[in-house]
Amino acid sequence: MGMRKVRFREALREAMTEEMRRDPTVFLMGEEVAEYDGAYKVSQGMLAEFGPQRVIDTPISELGFAGIAVGAAMNGLRPIVEFMTWNFAILAFDQIINGSAKMLAMSGGAFGNPIVFRGPQGSAGQLAAQHSQMLTNMLASVPGLKVISPSNPYDAKGLLKSAIRDDDPVIFMESELMYSDTGEIPDEEYLIEIGKADVKREGTDVTLVSYNKMMKVALQAAQELEKLGIQAEVIDLRTIRPLDVATIIASVQKTNRLVVIDESWPFTSIASEVAFQVQRYAFDYLDAPVRRVCGADASMQYAPNLVEAYLPSVAKVIDAVRAVTYQ
Numbered sequence: 093m094g095m096r097k098v099r100f101r102e103a104l105r106e107a108m109t110e111e112m113r114r115d116p117t118v119f120l121m122g123e124e125v126a127e128y129d130g131a132y133k134v135s136q137g138m139l140a141e142f143g144p145q146r147v148i149d150t151p152i153s154e155l156g157f158a159g160i161a162v163g164a165a166m167n168g169l170r171p172i173v174e175f176m177t178w179n180f181a182i183l184a185f186d187q188i189i190n191g192s193a194k195m196l197a198m199s200g201g202a203f204g205n206p207i208v209f210r211g212p213q214g215s216a217g218q219l220a221a222q223h224s225q226m227l228t229n230m231l232a233s234v235p236g237l238k239v240i241s242p243s244n245p246y247d248a249k250g251l252l253k254s255a256i257r258d259d260d261p262v263i264f265m266e267s268e269l270m271y272s273d274t275g276e277i278p279d280e281e282y283l284i285e286i287g288k289a290d291v292k293r294e295g296t297d298v299t300l301v302s303y304n305k306m307m308k309v310a311l312q313a314a315q316e317l318e319k320l321g322i323q324a325e326v327i328d329l330r331t332i333r334p335l336d337v338a339t340i341i342a343s344v345q346k347t348n349r350l351v352v353i354d355e356s357w358p359f360t361s362i363a364s365e366v367a368f369q370v371q372r373y374a375f376d377y378l379d380a381p382v383r384r385v386c387g388a389d390a391s392m393q394y395a396p397n398l399v400e401a402y403l404p405s406v407a408k409v410i411d412a413v414r415a416v417t418y419q
Contacts, residue, residue: 094279101134101271103245104210107252108135108172110281112142115170118256121148121157122174122211131176132212132271158184158209162191166203170256175211178227178265184209192261193236208255210264212271214304214355215392215403224392226356228304231263232333233360238286239332241265243307245275247330250284258286267305289336291343295325298413299343301366302353303329306404310353313409320410322417332362337369344370348379349416353404358386380416385409 098106112118119142120135126149129136139147150157154175161171175181181188188209195205215224232239238260242248248266255262292307293314302310307328314324325343329336344350350370354363363384370382388402 095276097274097276098245100245100273103249104134107249111256118170119146120172121150123150123176125174154180154184158187161207162187165205165207170206172208178211178213179223179225189234193234204259205261206259207261208264212266212268214267216268218394220394221391228332229356229362237261237263239263241304241332242330243304243328246277249277250282254283254286270305287331287334289339290328290330292328293326295323297323298349299325299347300351301327306353306355309404313406341374344374345377348377350382351412353385355387358389361386383412383416385412
């Protein structure tokens with residue numbers, strides 16, 4: 093199998109393009125996805141190939157075009173909705189949560205809602221409070237939604253293709269700071285199953301669990317910990333809902349310690365759910381309390397020193413690992 097290097101945005105573009113070629117019911121809509129080639133150039137060239145009927149520029153009205161997508165999906169189409177940022181998608185939560193997530197149940201199975209809602213979230217530099225939020229935990233708490241948040245081009249392409257083919261609404265959460273990241277993907281077509289975590293690094297002393305761009309922090313921390321004689325196992329959740337609890341438990345049964353790195357606010361975070369599942373199913377294997385390294389329990393600030401203080405870091409992860417390994 094041949095491999096080639098691509099950027100994160102290119103992996104997403106390939107996933108959408110391949111699925112639109114394969115299935116004429118798939119289309120893309122969102123702000124600036126067509127004429128401008130996408131706010132982050134994810135959809136570059138797609139208007140030229142598929143035309144304005146299938147790559148559609150929308151008004152700046154998230155609630156409006158999310159509603160159009162819900163109706164389109166009820167009538168046999170498979171929309172991909174790009175939000176310029178998930179912060180803006182808060183305006184569309186009525187359609188996502190009260191409409192799309194509940195449609196199959198409320199219609200007694202008469203209407204499905206195969207939609208992918210995708211776009212970036214989280215901190216992306218000095219963007220301050222309203223443009224730096226991680227909303228993964230909010231959307232993962234809603235029954236009826238699947239939530240995916242990949243950390244690299246390979247996972248992004250395989251999971252986005254699976255999300256487009258899925259018959260349920262899927263929340264696909266990216267990061268502005270990852271669009272230029274490079275990684276290898278196969279020349280051949282491939283899919284990644286939704287709901288499967290991935291062990292990115294084997295280890296024996298502590299389990300580090302993360303997702304999205306905080307995987308960079310987790311992997312860098314694992315490298316630094318190795319210099320201290322601590323072998324960290326690093327798990328990329330990839331899919332937040334459904335959560336692959338079995339992979340996490342198997343790792344904790346081996347390492348007996350867990351640190352979860354999550355950019356979300358700590359209260360009711362994804363890290364909180366992971367910690368609960370581990371104490372429920374691996375309590376007797378834990379040699380130390382589970383530790384979380386989350387974003388600050390506050391709104392993001394603009395000043396660079398406060399941004400640094402807010403976010404999880406390699407140093408914070410190392411401190412947490414020292415605590416659970418009693419070093």
